Amino acid sequence: MRIVDIRERSASIESDIANAYISFSKMTVSVVAVVTDRIVDGKPVVGFGFSSNGRYAQGGILRERLIPRIMEADPDSLLDADGLLDPIAVSKAALSNEKPGGHGDRAVAMGALDMAVWDATAKAAGLPLWNLLAERYSGGRADETVMVYPGGGYYYPGKGLDALQDEMRGYQDDGYSVVKMKIGGAPLKDDVERIEAVLKVVGGGHNLAVDANGRFDLETALAYSRAITPFDLFWYEEIGDPLDYALNATVSELYPGPIATGENLFSHQDLRNLLRYGGMRPDRDWIQLDPALSYGLTEYLTVLQVVDQMGWSRRRFIPHGGHQLALNMAAGLGLGGSESYPGVFHPFGGFADDCVIRDGRATLHDTPGLGVELKQVLHAHLRSILELD
Incomplete structure (x- = not known):
């Protein structure tokens, strides 16, 4: 199983609602697709991910740091013993050369990317994610x-x-x-x-x-x-x-x-x-x-x-x-x-x-x-x- 492409975009979730601290009138999220070469039911397995509300899209961090590191890694280093994507190994590759601390926007970017990887892994395993985790x-x-x-x-x-x-x-x-x-x-x-x-x-x-x-x-x-x-x-x-x-x-x-x-x-x-x-x-x-x-x-x-x-x-x-x-x-x-x-x-x-x-x-x-x-x-x-x- 190989990652052949990772795509990211920013999406709007703008709304007139507000909480005690912020308005959501200009809120965005990052969305990610991890495209693989694994074929299931005649189609490539694609994992989807997105960040949560309350933090803005993190396209720059994804494009300039996290995604390139994954695509430059040895593909075999990103697999588990069954030949499926190993989300832990992918996360390690994405976060290589990052200093400790400073958790914030980097964590949001990785959250969207990591979700997509787990989605792809569970699909390739043929299991709902909750079942795979159990x-x-x-x-x-x-x-x-x-x-x-x-x-x-x-x-x-x-x-x-x-x-x-x-x-x-x-x-x-x-x-x-x-x-x-x-x-x-x-x-x-x-x-x-x-x-x-x-x-x-x-x-x-x-x-x-x-x-x-x-x-x-x-x-x-x-x-x-x-x-x-x-x-x-x-x-x-x-x-x-x-x-x-x-x-x-x-x-x-x-x-x-x-x-x-x-x-x-x-x-x-x-x-x-x-x-x-x-x-x-x-x-x-x-x-x-x-x-x-x-x-x-x-x-x-x-x-x-x-x-x-x-x-x-x-x-x-x-x-x-x-x-x-x-x-x-x-x-x-x-x-x-x-x-x-x-x-x-x-x-x-x-x-x-x-x-x-x-x-x-x-x-x-x-x-x-x-x-x-x-x-x-x-x-x-x-x-x-x-x-x-």
Whole structure:
């Protein structure tokens, strides 16, 4: 099996929505296709990948550094013992001659590329990605369904409480149990009113998570924690700056409910520091590293080694991103669940067209690879933008 071409492009996911920190009006993502010489059903195997929302496209890093290193590598050095692409070897080649540290845009570029390589490998093996992961890393055990929650409740012009409640009713009608909404983009008093409006719909705090998107300083974080404690929420997410572990630790000492964070950390070293210094509590808190932003599934395997070494359960890990990679990983690696984006970031957000969500759990696909082909609008968009016949 050989890589014959790697294509990358930037794609728009522009939207009028906003969270507490950024607008998505000019947001882009990187999309990647890894074209191989392996023929299945009369066609070359092509792996698809894309970066997650919230970080911009990284075409320069892909074109100038990562892709050339792969194409210049000895093709045999990129294969496993079965002659399939070895994503770990490909990642090592792509990241050769890179200094340690500085995790950020480089991690986003590699995340999109790594997704495409894993997609190609699973397709060549004839297995859904979740199945391949279960066989290789979980003793053949995979979850039959995955806990999922919709990332929603964004701010946008003219959106009042009625519209917010209607949005949450729609998620419940679609089969979700736990829902998530944004906070921090309005005054505390207004956000409390928004939370109370949603609670009237979802049936209690155990069905509602709130997300501040790293907006708060310590004083504001504690004011919000005092205000929301009586609601007994599913979690209080990304309270302050992602690297302000002291702030997170202080809040965790004073806020009794679950905290979630990690979507803006990009390596296993970052994750280790969060667990060491961020006050995260393994009995109730949640970790949200997004593989498509943090060097990919390959790096996430190292993340899970850190998790095991530090005595955390993998069930406390729910990847950010709302994409098919996270869903496959959750099922195959025994994670706690996956975010979902049924209403935003199309066509990249969301799962396969025939994915059923019932009682807050999503079913899995049975097609080899990541399942991009089962999301028809996404598949067509990727083939068009990447100029694949």
